[in-house]
Each structure stands twice: as structure tokens, then as C-alpha cells.
Amino acid sequence: MDKITRLLFLSTFFFAVEGDTTKYFGKYIADFKTNAHGVTGKAYAASSTTFYISEFYYDGKGSDAFFWVGNTENPSPQGEIVPNELGSQENIGTYTNRNITITLPTGRTINQFKWLSVWSRQEALDYGHALIPRDFVPPVEQSIGPIKSFAHGVRADSVVIKDSKTIYLSNFYYDGSAPDTYFLVGSGKPNGGGTKVPDETGSLSKIKGYNGKNVSLRLPGTLTVFDINWLSIYCILASESFGQVDIPDRQNLNVPADLKELKDVSLNFKNCEELFPGLMQVSWIMEGESIIIQLEGKVGENEYLAFGRSGNEDKVEMTGADVILAFYDKEKSMARVVDYFINSKSQCTGTSGVCPDVRFAGKEDAVLITWQRINGILKVVYKRLLKTGDARDQEIPSSGGMTIVAAVGNLNSQMEAAYHSRAYLEDTIRIDFGRNPVSKCSLLEGKMDKDKKDMTPWKSAKISGVTEFRAQIGPSGGAKGYTAITGVQSWGVAWWINGLLIPEITVERYQNYTFIIEGGEDPSNTAKYHPLYITNNPEGGGSQVLDQLNSS
Structure with missing residues (x-):
């Protein structure tokens, strides 16, 4: 490729028309030059670290072939592997006009290299490559300045275009x-x-107050930053903008593509099972010694999706189960997946109960690939090895049935699993992850999050003028019980005092009182042992943070 051609590419961006939808793939790099095994495709910089390859073809018949980048003038053994679209460094297989995204190893950027190749290490042969132009400037996030403030205290320190679909407001008021x-x-x-643009929770309800919050907004539908030239905090009733920012020179914005959508397109889930009809489903792809799992479900901000292998192969059993918890972390404005082990049916206390593997000196074996949260539906894609080598993880067989567990529940204040109050599997379900692809799922329809109506709690009980109290563990009182009364998520059990659910107790100074405690006798069985203690923490749960209590 000559110097003139290379320079022309510097200002080239790419919009492709697929059906009736125009999609932005990022900044065009080059078409692949074919040398062997039919390698073809178009390469783009979807971000500074991620390639998007459209209509990629490779017959898969080469030896020891990888995606390969380097800094020599032409493809050579002096290069390094780029993991495939599933994050694997295994030999790549057959691709038949696939659209894929591949991301460079940490610390690497596209402009550090001169070419992207399909390279055989065994043959030291370039099957096909795309040359990266000299002085290539890959897409990056772009700050477009602060919000102009007109009324109601609207302001933001800066507005950043994160990608073609995402606008970020820093310190928004x-x-x-x-x-x-x-x-x-x-x-x-x-x-x-x-x-209208959904707020950071995905809601299209009128926005509430913000006090210096960082807010990430995702443009709805097929809309991108290339279709708009302003963002406003706007009162429709008064026909008034309270604050706004202009999007300059939108057709020449060199910003990343929407990697979430591009990654979703590259992952073709042909296997799917409904776990709770209309509420939660699981899809998967087997890839060598790994499995890619997609959990999709209707969950709120403080709710989780849980899925994994049962603790008993013959039936659903939570105790001994190995599960992944998927949820939206509103503080980080992103989804998370956390590896859990369950050794008793109780909240995590030290290293006992429903706990993340890291509490057991284990490791986090679930790797988040992509996620999406729209209209109250959370979709999370993660990858894990079939056999991780972690003592707390169960092997996922590549063929044959496996008894599963699944649940939907609430998170506690520590962003850990609380009681599965919404749904959990009761009937035994076995899934063969190595089966011939078949989808048993229907479209999961969601609705925009709406402000939840407060659940009217049971009237708070009161005890006074009594010197003896019998404390017993019992149910938490359902939807109008513990959680509605306290505003804190329960674990499904609560203290009953003299037959009353979590009553308010009035005591007098210098008076002697007797407490008869019926909360279990065996500290090693956390599911049946609930020590009673007095604390000024309205949530309680001090036994979950014994290390903090002991050091204070």
C-alpha cells in the first residue's frame, strides 16, 4: 500500500447499512489481503484497543493459526497473539462471513502496531492480513465541555462521549x-x-434530583451520537431547557463504536433454556475447554440473577452448589459477575453461608464479556473454564446432563446475595451443555423501570413495662414484614420477641432484664445459629464483619 493511500485512510470512518439500520463500526483500517485458506474481511478500530472484523472468512484448515499483531513492516514471527472474540488464546477455528470483535492484551493499543494477521506459528506463514496506516489515530472518548446552565441548578463539570451510544455526565447537578x-x-x-433518553437506571420516568452524581446515559434504539447535535435537561411542560450541551462536528467524531452491541452480534447463542418463564433464561456456547454463558432476566437495581450447578446431582440442592451471581452495580454503573459457593443456607458470615469464592481463599473464575441493561432487563455474558481447578468450583461436563440451580433475589448493603425472595428452582432440571443446538426460549419482554410503590408494612409492634423477653427466630413476615418495616433486605428470617415480629422495645435505666434466646446452639451451623447481640447499626448483621468488630 503506497503512502498516498495510507494518508487518505486517516480521515475514514465507516457506517454500514445492514437491512434498514445504519451501524457504526468505528474507524476503517483496511480490507484483509488474502494469502491462504480464503482469509477475507474488513478491519476497523472499534476503539483504541479493539478490532472489529466484518464478514470475516477463514476455512479453519490451517495449522496453529491465531490472530496476530506486530510492528515489523510485514507480518512475521515477531508478533503476539490477540485473543479471539471469546477471549481465548486457543487456535482459531472456521469463520464463515462472521462479524467479530477482538481485543488486544492489556496495555496495548492499535496504533502501536503495523498489521493484524491470521498467522500460523507452525508454518511461520501469513494466511492474510490488514495493514494499519502510518500515524493511525484510533477512536477515543471525547470531552465536549461542561453543560450550559440555565435554571434549576443544572450543571456538570464535563460531558464525555464514551462511544457512539454512551454519553457521560461528570458531577451532575x-x-x-x-x-x-x-x-x-x-x-x-x-x-x-x-x-427521551433513559436515565442511568434505564428508566424513562421524569428525572429526579441529582447532587454531584456521575451519570452514564445510553441512547435508545438505533440512535447514535452521529444522529444528534444536542443533549438537554428539558421540561416538556414548560418548553424550557434547564441546561444543555452541544455535540460539535458530529460527522467527524472519532469516538469508539458501541462495543456492547458489536460483541452481542458476534456471540451467536443457539442454545437457550427458560428457567423462570417470562423472568429469567440462560443461553450458552461451548468453546473448547470453556463455556460462554448468557443470563438474561427482569431484575431491579438491587436484585441478582443466580445460576450454577446443584450441590446434589439427583435433585435441586442449594447447599454445596457452585453458582455465579450476576447483577447491576449502580455505584460502578456496570454489571458484575461474582463466583459463589454455598456451604449452608444462610447469609455469608466469615467463610460460612452463601459466600463469594474469594471468602474461601478461592479465585474469581467468571470473566465478564459483555452486558446490557435496557427496559428493566439485565443481560450478562460471562466466560468460565469447564474445569477451573478451584476447590470451590464444580466441573461443567462437556456432554451429559447436569442438575442446575437458579434464583432471583435481592442484594444486601454489601452487594452480596440475600434471600432469593423472587424466584428459585424447586423442580429438578438437567441441562446437557454439549447437546446439538436448540433454543427453547421466547422473547423476554421487559418494561421500563417505574418508581416502585411503597409496600405498606405491618404496623410496628411495641413492648414496654416488661422485664423478660423470649427471643425466637421465625419468618420475616413476607412482603409487609421485616424488609417493608426496616427498609433493609432480610435473609428470610427475623427475630420475634414475645411472639411479636421485630418489635420496638422500651427499657429503663438501672432496671434488670432477662433475655431467653432461642437462636440455635451450634456456631458451626450458620443456617441454624443466630446469635443475639445489641448494636447501634440499624441493619445489624455484625457477624458478617467480625474482623471489623474485633479490630474496633
């Missing part, structure tokens, strides 16, 4: 007092005919 106010985007001048 809005007093929340105006009616009918939304995040709106559009073309021309800000007006009430703009498009």
Missing part, C-alpha cells in the same frame, strides 16, 4: 423540583420534540 423533565436529545435547537 439538578434540583429535581421541575415537573415533566427529562434527558432529551435531538437535532436543530433543543425542543420538546426531541427523543
